Amino acid sequence: EVYGGPIIATFTDRDLSLAGRISYKDDQNGIVSQLVTFDRPLLRLPNLAIHMNRAVNDEGLKLHKQNELPLILSVLADECLPQAYFSELMQQQSGCDAERILSWDLAVYDTQKGAFWGGNSEFYANSQLDNLASCHAALQALLDDAVLESGNTLVCAFFDHEEIGSESNKGADGSFLTDVLQRIALASKDNREDFARTLAQSFMISADMAHAYQPNFPLAYDPDHKVTMNKGPVIKVNANHRYSTESVSQAMFVDWCEQAGVPYQKYSHRSDLACGSTIGPITSARLGIRSVDVGNPLWAMHSIRESAGVLDHGYMIRVMKRFFGKLPL
Ligand SMILES: [Zn+2]
Known part of the structure; x- marks a missing residue:
């Protein structure tokens, strides 16, 4: 199958x-x-x-x-x-x-290993960059010593089954993340009110990949929302909330990018094409946590050999470190 x-x-x-x-x-x-x-x-x-x-x-x-x-x-x-x-x-x-x-x-x-390519080796190719690249970036940011010493509860959640709708016991539409957060709150002797306040003050970055502009196929993209490789993480916007981004969460992410010295781009899918979705809207709805959907530019999403930009990966790690509460060095 x-x-x-x-x-x-x-x-x-x-x-x-x-x-x-x-x-x-x-x-x-x-x-x-x-x-x-x-x-x-x-x-x-x-x-x-x-x-x-x-x-x-x-x-x-x-x-x-x-x-x-x-x-x-x-x-x-x-x-x-x-x-x-x-x-x-x-x-x-x-x-x-x-x-x-x-x-x-x-x-x-x-079985083919990943490779750097391009005149300055500025791209990398591998399979499953969508969405292992964002998982790697998030984990790199979380495992930074200074981030780990922060007093906040920081969570990186990696979900299975995003590509098939997230409806499983370990998918984003399951109870796993809610259960874990509740158990963290209980272990901290928080009551229900404390837990509700915690969620209300929380923020989620839903990081998946974004569609980089491929110049051979100009008609596949909205001409005003092209995103370019190595020009920074992409904020993904969709009026019908296939992405969880709204203006407040977008402003917060832009601010973190600026504080981290990271360029950013904005993307909307062509109005006449159906865009994909992410775990952002699902998780944000389940938890009531404000969320933004972002991701790095990617060519050939769901090909066995996808490509992305080397600089963008570093940028994503930097802005995530900023999000986790530690300004990058
Ligand atoms: Zn995908």
């Missing part, structure tokens, strides 16, 4: 592998889980040769999800059953007996 909304054609002819979690019975008959990654090219989706698909460059590469996406793993001998073969592979990789393995969540990923 296809998870979320990838640009499927970009998955062809790549050195794909598998990673995820398996669950199995241990010696005491308990169910335990283990992370597993095959860490080598294991699967492939070979393109059809141009000789059988002459129209591909004019009509684009279209792949039928049911019939044309199964990935090639091996050519099996007649007597070998596919399931048994796959169980054997999982056993080799996890060190766990095949007959003990009860279930697994495995997803395909690209």
Whole structure:
């Protein structure tokens, strides 16, 4: 099955592998889980040769999800059953007996390492920059020694399932963040009124990626809201609150950028195209916390190989440090 909304054609002819979690019975008959990654090219989706698909460059590469996406793993001998073969592979990789393995969540990923590119190496390319880049920036900002010494309660929340609507026990539409904040308040002997006041005084930066202007496709963008690579974090605005930004939260983020010496840009999607959403509106609504949606410029969102700007990543870390209460050096 296809998870979320990838640009499927970009998955062809790549050195794909598998990673995820398996669950199995241990010696005491308990169910335990283990992370597993095959860490080598294991699967492939070979393109059809141009000789059988002459129209591909004019009509684009279209792949039928049911019939044309199964990935090639091996050519099996007649007597070998596919399931048994796959169980054997999982056993080799996890060190766990095949007959003990009860279930697994495995997803395909690209084994190619990230790379810097451009005349001055000012860009970087990798898979899943949307949205691991913002997660990395936020964590870098939080783990700064001076930030950690601040007296405030600082939270970095990384949610699964944003690409599929966030409705799961660990997604932003689940109770996890509310529960954790409540438990922090309880551990501080706060009562319900204290907790409500805490939320009212809190602020959330919802950081995902933004669509950088790609000059070959000028018509894909609102001409007055183009954002440029390496010109700073982007404040994302949508009148129908697909992004959580409003004027007050926007002003606060602009102020933090200015204090941190970080340039910023503003983005609105073309009015005649549906824009994506983020966890911003969901989390802000659940908690009643004021929020702004921001993100760094990105090319090829949901391609297996996305690109972003090196400077922008540093800028994002700087402004997040400022947000967490510590002016950058
Ligand atoms: Zn996305």
